[in-house]
Amino acid sequence: MTEDTNTTTDASHDPADEREVRTDGGDEEVSADGSGIVPPDDETPTWSERKTRTQGLSRVTYEYFERARREDQDLRQQSSYVERDVLAFPAWPHEMIRNLALTSFFVGLIVMLAALVPPHLPNPADSGTTPAVILPDWYLYWSFGLLKLGPLNPELSLLGGQVLLADRTYGVLANVVVVGAIAIVPFINKGSARRPVEQPFWAAVGVGGVMFAFTIAVLAVKNIVTIYEPLLFDLTFLSPLVVATITYAILRSMREGYMFDLNRRYYRLRPPK
Amino acid sequence: MPADEDKYPEESGRRRFVKGVVGSATLGAVAAGTAASIDTATSAPGAGGGTVEFVGIELTDGPAPRGMPIIPIQIDGGTLKGYWPEVEEIEQQGRTVKVSEADVGGITYSSTWFQYCGVQKYAGTAPDADADNTFLAKPDGTYEWMSELSSGDPLTVDDFTDYKEWGNGIGKSGLGKPAMANWRNTSDGRPMPIQVLRSPEVSKMANGEGKYSSLPGDVQSFLSEATQDGFMAWLDKCTHFCCVPGFKTSDYPGAEDKVYCQCHQSIYDPFTPVKGQFVALPR
Known part of the structure; x- marks a missing residue:
C-alpha cells in the first residue's frame, strides 16, 4: 500500500506546481483544455480501457470516477500542501511494537492492582434475602x-x-x-x-x-x-x-x-x- | 472485454478472503439460529403452570402487580408447619402432571400458587418433593428478636408468646410479631422464603369480626382454615421483581405497619387478604 502512494506523489510534480499556489485557486481560472492533466498512476484506467466504457452503467460509473479523479487532481495542484514521501508507518513492525509496549504497560498495571488491592469476594447471591437498602449505581x-x-x-x-x-x-x-x-x-x-x-x-x-x-x-x-x-x-x-x-x-x-x-x-x- | 472486467470493486485475493469469512460466519449464524429455534420449538415445556386463582395479602401501593400468596398453617405439637396437600396426578393436555392441591375453606389451594419469580425452579416447589413442611427460622438480621434463634430451628408457638405487645420501634406495637423463615428446604439448598406473623388481628379476620366483617365470604372461610391461633404465613417473594420484603421493616411513609419491599417501594397489607389471579410459570 505505501509503495503505491509514492508513485502518485512523484507523478503529481509537474511544471504547473512552479506557479504561485493558493488554496482558493488564485486568480486563474481552472483550465479545462487538458493542460493540467497528470500522467495516470496504475489505478487509473488506460485510455483504451476508458474508450470501451461507452454505454450503460459502466459509462455512468466511469464518468463518476473520472470526474472524482479530475477534481481530486485539480485540488492537489491548487493546494500548497507539501506531500511527504512517508504518509504513515507500516503496521509491522513499527506500529505493532508501539502497541505491544502500550498493551504490556496496561496489563502490568492491572496485574499490579490485582496484586496490591485484592478484590473483595462477597458471598454468592442469595435469593432468599434482600438487603435493607438496595439501589442501582x-x-x-x-x-x-x-x-x-x-x-x-x-x-x-x-x-x-x-x-x-x-x-x-x-x-x-x-x-x-x-x-x-x-x-x-x-x-x-x-x-x-x-x-x-x-x-x-x-x-x-x-x-x-x-x-x-x-x-x-x-x-x-x-x-x-x-x-x-x-x-x-x-x-x-x-x-x-x-x-x-x-x-x-x-x-x-x-x-x-x-x-x-x-x-x-x-x-x-x-x-x- | 470479458463480461466481469468493469466490475467494481474488482475481484482480488483479499476480497475473496473477506467474502469467505463473512459468508461462512453468516452461514454459521443461520445454522446455529435454526438449530436453537428448532430446539426451543420442539423441547417439552415445563408442566404444571397456567392461570391460577389464589388468596394473598393485598398489594396496597407500589409497582407490584398483585399480592403475595398465603400459606395455610398447621400447628403440630407447638411447631409451625405449612400445609402442603397430597400429591395427585391429573391429565393436562394429554400429559400426566403431578399437582398437589386441596380444598381449603372452599378455595382450591395448590402448589401452583408459588410458581412465580423463579420459585417454580426450586426443588421444594415440586409437588412430590421430599421436603420438610416445618417453618425453619431464618435470623437474617431483619428482626432483633430472632437473633436468639439459630438458623434452621423450627419455629414454635412459644417463640411468639409476646405477640400482643411486641414492637420494634417501627409503627405501632401490639399489631403482631413477625418472623422470617424458610419452608420446604431440599437438597438443592433453596428453600422458599416465607414470613410468619402472629397477630391478634388474624383471628379477627378468620372470624370476620369488627372491621373484617366486610371480607368476602370465600376469603374469610379460607382464612378460618388457613390460619390458627393468630398465625398466618405468606410466601415472601415480592411479585414485582422477586425481592424478599418484610413486615414492619421500614418507616417509609405508609409502610410502617405493613409489608414493605425495599426494592421498588411496593407495600402489602397482611390484614386485607384478597383473591387474585395470575399465570403460574411451569415447573
Whole structure:
C-alpha cells in the first residue's frame, strides 16, 4: 500500500506546481483544455480501457470516477500542501511494537492492582434475602426514578378506572420517551449558539433537563430521602420547570445588554462614517 | 472485454478472503439460529403452570402487580408447619402432571400458587418433593428478636408468646410479631422464603369480626382454615421483581405497619387478604 502512494506523489510534480499556489485557486481560472492533466498512476484506467466504457452503467460509473479523479487532481495542484514521501508507518513492525509496549504497560498495571488491592469476594447471591437498602449505581438513578412514575399512570374511565399499562411497563416506556426526547433535540436545534444568552429558550431547555435528571434521581432514592413523598413527587416535575423559567427570564433580560456590548465593540472597531 | 472486467470493486485475493469469512460466519449464524429455534420449538415445556386463582395479602401501593400468596398453617405439637396437600396426578393436555392441591375453606389451594419469580425452579416447589413442611427460622438480621434463634430451628408457638405487645420501634406495637423463615428446604439448598406473623388481628379476620366483617365470604372461610391461633404465613417473594420484603421493616411513609419491599417501594397489607389471579410459570 505505501509503495503505491509514492508513485502518485512523484507523478503529481509537474511544471504547473512552479506557479504561485493558493488554496482558493488564485486568480486563474481552472483550465479545462487538458493542460493540467497528470500522467495516470496504475489505478487509473488506460485510455483504451476508458474508450470501451461507452454505454450503460459502466459509462455512468466511469464518468463518476473520472470526474472524482479530475477534481481530486485539480485540488492537489491548487493546494500548497507539501506531500511527504512517508504518509504513515507500516503496521509491522513499527506500529505493532508501539502497541505491544502500550498493551504490556496496561496489563502490568492491572496485574499490579490485582496484586496490591485484592478484590473483595462477597458471598454468592442469595435469593432468599434482600438487603435493607438496595439501589442501582448512582449514574442509573435517573432511569430507576422513571420506573417509579406509577402516580402518573392514567386511570382511564374508558376501562372503568383501570390503567391501560401496568406500572412497570409504563416506567419502561417513560425511559423510551426520555431517551427519544434527548435524541430528537439535535434535529430541532442545531446548536449554532455559542453562548446561552444567544438562544435563551434552548438554554432553558438544557438547564431544565439537567435539573430533571437530578430531581428524578432524587425520586429514585425516595426510600432514603426524608421528604414527604407526594411533595417529592411534585417537586420532581415542577422544579425543573421553575428552574427553566428562571433561566429563560435571566438570559432573556441579559440579552439586551449582551447585544449592546456586541454593538459597542463592533462600532468601536468600525466607527460609523 | 470479458463480461466481469468493469466490475467494481474488482475481484482480488483479499476480497475473496473477506467474502469467505463473512459468508461462512453468516452461514454459521443461520445454522446455529435454526438449530436453537428448532430446539426451543420442539423441547417439552415445563408442566404444571397456567392461570391460577389464589388468596394473598393485598398489594396496597407500589409497582407490584398483585399480592403475595398465603400459606395455610398447621400447628403440630407447638411447631409451625405449612400445609402442603397430597400429591395427585391429573391429565393436562394429554400429559400426566403431578399437582398437589386441596380444598381449603372452599378455595382450591395448590402448589401452583408459588410458581412465580423463579420459585417454580426450586426443588421444594415440586409437588412430590421430599421436603420438610416445618417453618425453619431464618435470623437474617431483619428482626432483633430472632437473633436468639439459630438458623434452621423450627419455629414454635412459644417463640411468639409476646405477640400482643411486641414492637420494634417501627409503627405501632401490639399489631403482631413477625418472623422470617424458610419452608420446604431440599437438597438443592433453596428453600422458599416465607414470613410468619402472629397477630391478634388474624383471628379477627378468620372470624370476620369488627372491621373484617366486610371480607368476602370465600376469603374469610379460607382464612378460618388457613390460619390458627393468630398465625398466618405468606410466601415472601415480592411479585414485582422477586425481592424478599418484610413486615414492619421500614418507616417509609405508609409502610410502617405493613409489608414493605425495599426494592421498588411496593407495600402489602397482611390484614386485607384478597383473591387474585395470575399465570403460574411451569415447573
